[in-house]
Amino acid sequence: MLRSDLFEVMEHAAKLGFIWGMTTNGTLLTDSIISEMIRTNCRTVSVSIDGLSRSHNTLRGDDCFNEAVEGIKRLIVAKSFSEVQVTTVVHKNNIYELSDIYTLLESLAVDSWRLTSIEPIGRANEMEESFLSANELIKLFDFFRVFRQNRSYIPVSFGCSHYVTPEYERVIRNHYFICGAGVLTASILNNGDIFACPDIARISELIQGNIKIDDFASVWRNQFKPFRQRRDRLNSTCVDCLDAQFCREDSAHTWDYDNNLPICCLKQLFATL
Numbered sequence: 001m002l003r004s005d006l007f008e009v010m011e012h013a014a015k016l017g018f019i020w021g022m023t024t025n026g027t028l029l030t031d032s033i034i035s036e037m038i039r040t041n042c043r044t045v046s047v048s049i050d051g052l053s054r055s056h057n058t059l060r061g062d063d064c065f066n067e068a069v070e071g072i073k074r075l076i077v078a079k080s081f082s083e084v085q086v087t088t089v090v091h092k093n094n095i096y097e098l099s100d101i102y103t104l105l106e107s108l109a110v111d112s113w114r115l116t117s118i119e120p121i122g123r124a125n126e127m128e129e130s131f132l133s134a135n136e137l138i139k140l141f142d143f144f145r146v147f148r149q150n151r152s153y154i155p156v157s158f159g160c161s162h163y164v165t166p167e168y169e170r171v172i173r174n175h176y177f178i179c180g181a182g183v184l185t186a187s188i189l190n191n192g193d194i195f196a197c198p199d200i201a202r203i204s205e206l207i208q209g210n211i212k213i214d215d216f217a218s219v220w221r222n223q224f225k226p227f228r229q230r231r232d233r234l235n236s237t238c239v240d241c242l243d244a245q246f247c248r249e250d251s252a253h254t255w256d257y258d259n260n261l262p263i264c265c266l267k268q269l270f271a272t273l
Contacts (some may be wrong), residue, residue: 001024001030001033002082003037007037007039007040008038010040010041011040011044013037013040013041013045014040014041014053016253018041019041019042019043020040020041020042020043020048021042021043021044021045021083022037022042022044022045022046023045023046023048023061023087024045024046024047024048025047025064025065026047026048026049026067026068026069026071026072027067027068027071028071029047029070029071029072029074029075029186030074031074031123034075037183038078038081039082042081042085043081043082044081044082044084044085045075045081045083045084045085046086046087047068047072047075047084047085047086047087048060048068048086048087048088048089049065049068049069049072049086049088049101049104049105050066050089050091050094051088051089051097051101052065052094052095052097052100052101052104053065053066054199055093055094055097055164056068056094058093058116060132071200072084072086072108072110073108073129074179076108076109076110079096083112084110084111085110085111085112085113085114086110086113087104087113087114087115087116087159087217088101088113088114088115088116089115089116089117089118089133089231090115090116090117090140091117091127091130091131092130092131092132092136093130094174095132095136095139095140097160098115098140098143098161099143101113102147102154102156105154105211106153106154110154111154111155112154112155112156112157113154113155113157114157114158114159115144115154115156115157116133116139116158116159116161117132117137117140117160117161117162118130118131118132119161119199119253119254119264120254120263120264121199121201121254121263122201123266134269134270134272134273135273137164137266137269137270138168138211138226138270141158141164141168141171141248142173144156144158144171144172145171148171148172157172157173157174158172158173159179160178160179160180160251161251161254162177162250162251162254162266163175163177163243163246163247163266163267164266165243165267165270166243166246166272171245176246177246178248179248179250179251179252180197181196181197181200181227181251181252181253182197182208182224182226182227182228182252183224183227183228184197185197186191186208186216186220186224188211188216189202191210192210192211192212193207193210193211194207194208194209194210194211194214194216194219194223195207195208196208196224196227196252197252197253198216199253200252200255201253201257203257205257206209206226206227206228206257207221208223208224227252229234230248230249230252230255234249235249235260235261237261237262238262241267243267247267249262250262250264250265251264
């Protein structure tokens with residue numbers, strides 16, 4: 001929403017028949033902005049809530065928590081979106097707040113809650129002290145077990161981040177793990193580059209084309225081999241793993257493309273317990 005032409009672009013998309021969704025920190029969700037979102041066919045909104053007031057504001061700035069909550073309230077009141085979701089990145093400073101966050105979201109009447117764990121990528125590598133230990137990850141998955149077994153009012157789901165071993169896969173998801181980067185998911189970056197999941201490091205060899213000169217449909221049908229082939233050819237580290245048929249080298253956004261190794265393997269992490 002820092003783009004002055006956002007709704008001009010999305011109005012054009014709406015005229016082509018597309019619906020669209022937005023992930024936002026929620027601080028700019030004024031009534032006038034929400035009206036423009038509705039006008040241009042926005043149907044889903046995911047607002048980031050990364051803890052209660054103190055832990056959220058530590059990451060995002062003073063009063064961002066209150067602004068995000070007020071934004072969510074406005075979205076709910078509008079009654080024009082098929083889903084108003086909250087997304088939470090779980091780390092050491094908010095893992096013990098999950099039950100209280102759930103209570104807050106239930107009071108706001110959001111449609112769903114999506115959690116994921118902090119990842120060793122991007123700027124998060126400057127926050128290693130916030131990474132979850134194996135025991136803390138298990139605590140997170142047990143949180144899912146309780147809420148999903150009790151069929152909580154708000155559907156709670158875990159992001160597509162990682163394969164989490166057979167013991168926990170069906171605890172946190174309705175299906176087994178799959179990384180959809182370049183297989184189910186593509187993106188167009190702000191410079192027009194055609195890419196897979198935008199969480200992946202922007203490595204030049206992984207760029208599949210550019211929308212300014214290439215036909216997207218053709219690129220999707222014929223390119224993305226680095227992502228599609230990795231599902232068929234396992235690296236030397238993973239080839240002998242008994243879970244490899246399910247994991248398929250785990251997530252593309254936590255892969256070390258220079259050394260052809262996984263940066264993060266939860267099965268190996270759990271083996272340290």
